[in-house]
Amino acid sequence: MADVTKKYTYDYLIVGAGLFGSVFAHEAKKKGKKCLIxxxxxxxxxxxxxxxxxGINVHKYGAHIFHTNDKKIWDYVNQFVxxxxxxxxxxxNFKGKLYNLxxxxxxxxxxxxxxTPNEAKAKIDEQVQEFGTDRPMNLEEQAINLVGKDIYEKLIKGYTEKQWGRKATELPAFIIKRLPLRFTYDNNYFNDKYQGIPEGGYNLLTEGxxxxxxxxxxxDYLQDRExxxxxxxxxxxxxxxxxxxxCQFGQLDYRTLRFENETHEMENYQGNAVINYTEYEIPYTRIIEHKHFEFGKQKKTVITKEFSSEWENGAxxxxxxxxxKNNELYKxxxxxxxxxxxxxFGGRLAEYKYYDMHQVIGAALKKSESI
Incomplete structure (x- = not known):
C-alpha cells in the first residue's frame, strides 16, 4: 500500500514511454502532478x-496506422501533430498474383x-456448401465456412500459419470467428471514419x-524497483x-516479430505501403515500404520484411x-x-490485451480521469 505520510519527489513514476505512459503523463501534468518516466x-x-x-520515417517496430471512429481521440492526437x-x-501477393485487401x-x-455482388456471393456460397462443415473445430474449418476454399487457401492459410507458427488445423476456430466480406469495390482496409499518419512521423506525437x-x-525499472x-x-x-x-505463476506467451530493413537506390520499390505475402513458402509475412505512409518523394526508398516467431526471453x-491457458494465468x-x-497497470503488456493505438490512448485517458 502507498505510504500517504511519506514525502515523495514525484506524484507518479511511469514505467514505459509508449503511448499509454505518455498520454497518462501528459494528462497528469495538466492536473498539476509531477511525473517521472x-x-x-x-x-x-x-x-x-x-x-x-x-530522410524517411521508418516504423522501427512495424507499421503503425492510426484509425478510429472516436472524434475525441482523433482531435486529441491532432492537437500535437x-x-x-x-x-x-x-x-x-500469392505466388506472384496480386489481390486487393x-x-x-x-x-x-x-x-x-x-x-456483381450476386455473382461473388454465389461463388462463395457454392464453395461453403461443398467444403464447409456444420461444426467447425479449428481455424481452417471456420475460415472455409466463412469465405470458401479459394480465398482461404490463397489469402488466409499461409499467412495465418506464418503469423502464429502453427498449422491452421491446430489453431482454435475463435481466432477467425468473423471475416469481413465487402461486396463493394472498396480497398480501404479500415471502416473507421478517421485514419492517417502523423505528418513528420510518430516521434512528433510523442514529443508533444x-x-x-x-x-x-x-x-530497467525492474532491476532497481525498490x-x-x-x-x-x-x-x-x-x-x-x-x-x-x-513470473511466480509462470510466463505468459507472446508472439514476436523480427524486421529486416533494406535501402534501395530507387524512388519506388513496390508501389504500396503494405504488401502481404500469403504463401507459406515465403518466410516473411509482409513487406512495408515506409515512404508511402507520408507520400514521400525521396530519391531512395526503405523497405522492411517482417517475420513472425515464438517469443523468447530477450525478444x-x-x-x-x-x-x-494464458487468459487463466493472466487472471x-x-x-x-x-x-x-x-x-x-495499463497498456498491451500490463493488461495482456491486444490494443490498437486509439484504444491505448482511450484507456490511458480513462485511467487518468481517476486522478
Missing part, C-alpha cells in the same frame, strides 16, 4: 518510434472474374505528449505483468496469445495487481 529503451514512443533513414490523409489499402469486389474479380516531463532512458518506487507516491506500470511479479513481446497476475493501490 523511465524506459529501458534508448528512445521514447514505445513501438510507435520512427527511425530516420535516408496534424495527421495526413493516408488510407490503408494493402495488397496480397480486405476481401472486396476487386478481390473477387481477381480471384474468379465475378463482376512528453513536453515538460522528465524522462530517463536506458533504465529505489524507483521510493521516488513516487504512485507507479504506472506498462511492461509485462508477469515479469512485474517475477520484444508484441502480441499476447489470448488462449484459455492470477491481475488479482495481485488489483491488491496494491500503489500500482496502476
Amino acid at each position: 523511465v524506459d529501458r529503451r534508448n528512445h521514447t514512443g514505445g513501438n510507435t518510434f520512427c527511425e530516420n533513414i535516408e 496534424p495527421f495526413n490523409r493516408y488510407t490503408n489499402s494493402p495488397v496480397a 480486405p476481401f472486396n469486389m476487386n478481390t473477387f474479380y481477381q480471384m474468379w472474374g465475378t463482376k 505528449l512528453l513536453e515538460g516531463i522528465e524522462v530517463r532512458l536506458g533504465i 529505489s524507483f518506487d521510493s521516488l513516487a507516491e504512485k507507479v504506472v506500470y506498462t511492461g509485462n505483468i508477469d515479469e512485474f511479479f517475477n 520484444e513481446p508484441y502480441y499476447p496469445v489470448n488462449n484459455d 492470477k497476475y491481475k488479482a495481485l495487481a488489483d491488491a496494491d493501490d500503489k500500482y496502476i
Whole structure:
C-alpha cells in the first residue's frame, strides 16, 4: 500500500514511454502532478518510434496506422501533430498474383472474374456448401465456412500459419470467428471514419505528449524497483505483468516479430505501403515500404520484411496469445495487481490485451480521469 505520510519527489513514476505512459503523463501534468518516466529503451514512443533513414520515417517496430471512429481521440492526437490523409489499402501477393485487401469486389474479380455482388456471393456460397462443415473445430474449418476454399487457401492459410507458427488445423476456430466480406469495390482496409499518419512521423506525437516531463532512458525499472518506487507516491506500470511479479505463476506467451530493413537506390520499390505475402513458402509475412505512409518523394526508398516467431526471453513481446491457458494465468497476475493501490497497470503488456493505438490512448485517458 502507498505510504500517504511519506514525502515523495514525484506524484507518479511511469514505467514505459509508449503511448499509454505518455498520454497518462501528459494528462497528469495538466492536473498539476509531477511525473517521472523511465524506459529501458534508448528512445521514447514505445513501438510507435520512427527511425530516420535516408530522410524517411521508418516504423522501427512495424507499421503503425492510426484509425478510429472516436472524434475525441482523433482531435486529441491532432492537437500535437496534424495527421495526413493516408488510407490503408494493402495488397496480397500469392505466388506472384496480386489481390486487393480486405476481401472486396476487386478481390473477387481477381480471384474468379465475378463482376456483381450476386455473382461473388454465389461463388462463395457454392464453395461453403461443398467444403464447409456444420461444426467447425479449428481455424481452417471456420475460415472455409466463412469465405470458401479459394480465398482461404490463397489469402488466409499461409499467412495465418506464418503469423502464429502453427498449422491452421491446430489453431482454435475463435481466432477467425468473423471475416469481413465487402461486396463493394472498396480497398480501404479500415471502416473507421478517421485514419492517417502523423505528418513528420510518430516521434512528433510523442514529443508533444512528453513536453515538460522528465524522462530517463536506458533504465530497467525492474532491476532497481525498490529505489524507483521510493521516488513516487504512485507507479504506472506498462511492461509485462508477469515479469512485474517475477513470473511466480509462470510466463505468459507472446508472439514476436523480427524486421529486416533494406535501402534501395530507387524512388519506388513496390508501389504500396503494405504488401502481404500469403504463401507459406515465403518466410516473411509482409513487406512495408515506409515512404508511402507520408507520400514521400525521396530519391531512395526503405523497405522492411517482417517475420513472425515464438517469443523468447530477450525478444520484444508484441502480441499476447489470448488462449484459455494464458487468459487463466493472466487472471492470477491481475488479482495481485488489483491488491496494491500503489500500482496502476495499463497498456498491451500490463493488461495482456491486444490494443490498437486509439484504444491505448482511450484507456490511458480513462485511467487518468481517476486522478
